[in-house]
Amino acid sequence: MIVAGLHDDPPGPGTVLWADIDHEHDMMSTRMLGFWLYMLSDSLIFAALFAAYAVLSYPTSFMGGPTPRDVASPLYGYAETVVLFTSVFAYGMVMVKLRHDLPRAAIGWLLVSFLIGAFFIGMETHELRDVALAGGPPQRSGFLSIFWCVVVAHGVHLLFGLLWMLVMVAQIARDGFTQLVTYRLANLKVYWLYQGLIWTFVYTFVYLRGSI
Amino acid sequence: MSVDNTKPWEHPEVSLSSAGKYFTGYVVTLALLGVSLLLVREHAMTAFNLLATISVLAFLTTIAKLVFLFHLDFSETQRWNTLTLMLNVPLLILSVGLTSWMFQVLFRRVMMH
Numbered sequence: 663m664i665v666a667g668l669h670d671d672p673p674g675p676g677t678v679l680w681a682d683i684d685h686e687h688d689m690m691s692t693r694m695l696g697f698w699l700y701m702l703s704d705s706l707i708f709a710a711l712f713a714a715y716a717v718l719s720y721p722t723s724f725m726g727g728p729t730p731r732d733v734a735s736p737l738y739g740y741a742e743t744v745v746l747f748t749s750v751f752a753y754g755m756v757m758v759k760l761r762h763d764l765p766r767a768a769i770g771w772l773l774v775s776f777l778i779g780a781f782f783i784g785m786e787t788h789e790l791r792d793v794a795l796a797g798g799p800p801q802r803s804g805f806l807s808i809f810w811c812v813v814v815a816h817g818v819h820l821l822f823g824l825l826w827m828l829v830m831v832a833q834i835a836r837d838g839f840t841q842l843v844t845y846r847l848a849n850l851k852v853y854w855l856y857q858g859l860i861w862t863f864v865y866t867f868v869y870l871r872g873s874i
Numbered sequence: 875m876s877v878d879n880t881k882p883w884e885h886p887e888v889s890l891s892s893a894g895k896y897f898t899g900y901v902v903t904l905a906l907l908g909v910s911l912l913l914v915r916e917h918a919m920t921a922f923n924l925l926a927t928i929s930v931l932a933f934l935t936t937i938a939k940l941v942f943l944f945h946l947d948f949s950e951t952q953r954w955n956t957l958t959l960m961l962n963v964p965l966l967i968l969s970v971g972l973t974s975w976m977f978q979v980l981f982r983r984v985m986m987h
Contacts, residue, residue: 747904
């Protein structure tokens with residue numbers, strides 16, 4: 663394959679501008695890049711939610727109801743952070759086991775990541791139930807609407823990730839590390855790590871900023 | 875780029891995974907957010923400075939995640955991922971930043987408070 667770079671000779675009569683034959687595509691790389699682009703577009707959804715959160719966190723949007731300080735505890739939020747990041751680390755170990763072609767160990771780490779992720783959902787549900795019972799359901803004020811929206815949007819992403827993990831456990835058990843299973847595991851890695859990345863912003867700008 | 879498809883787990887993107895890097899990323903990101911937590915709990919500085927500091931710490935956490943967990947760099951395997959992210963970041967900053975700025979000015983000028 664001829665690769666033209668910046669420092670090549672200037673084109674002349676003999677220059678080949680493109681290849682006559684199509685070379686073989688790397689199916690896994692193509693699909694992983696496609697999924698990466700999808701995740702970048704998903705980040706714009708969160709950008710819209712964070713923009714709305716910034717707009718709706720002025721005192722006029724509290725409508726006399728709970729404020730950010732009342733609904734988001736930094737310490738509880740940090741406990742959630744530790745739990746979620748641990749699940750992300752466990753998923754990292756799935757990739758390490760994949761790299762070393764150890765399907766049973768990969769299934770084990772997938773289940774660990776799943777259980778810790780499910781525990782995070784439990785913590786979040788517990789937290790939101792308390793907020794609702796303490797007079798902070800989403801319909802109470804503009805601020806509470808966007809607070810619930812941001813936290814639940816992230817939680818729903820996690821639920822789909824958990825579902826995807828169970829599907830991958832079944833696929834590894836059935837097929838082993840085939841090409842299809844491998845690129846799906848790599849995409850789920852991007853998906854799961856990305857949820858940890860989004861949580862960084864949820865924690866900083868919802869939980870911590872609310873208590874400043 | 876040609877890849878030996880008979881062993882999918884030897885794909886270049888899978889080969890980037892390393893337990894050491896994942897663990898480093900885990901510890902560094904938790905430590906950075908832990909510093910944010912401590913600063914906020916202690917009310918260590920004025921509100922504006924505190925917000926600026928935890929924003930910088932969130933940015934550093936993001937960089938640590940991108941390097942240690944997502945393995946982004948300019949190698950042949952990863953450069954398109956890195957480039958598309960770099961093109962995406964201005965969109966994120968503009969959509970959040972301009973909206974916040976617009977409403978901050980609006981709030982200051984016209985809203986009752």
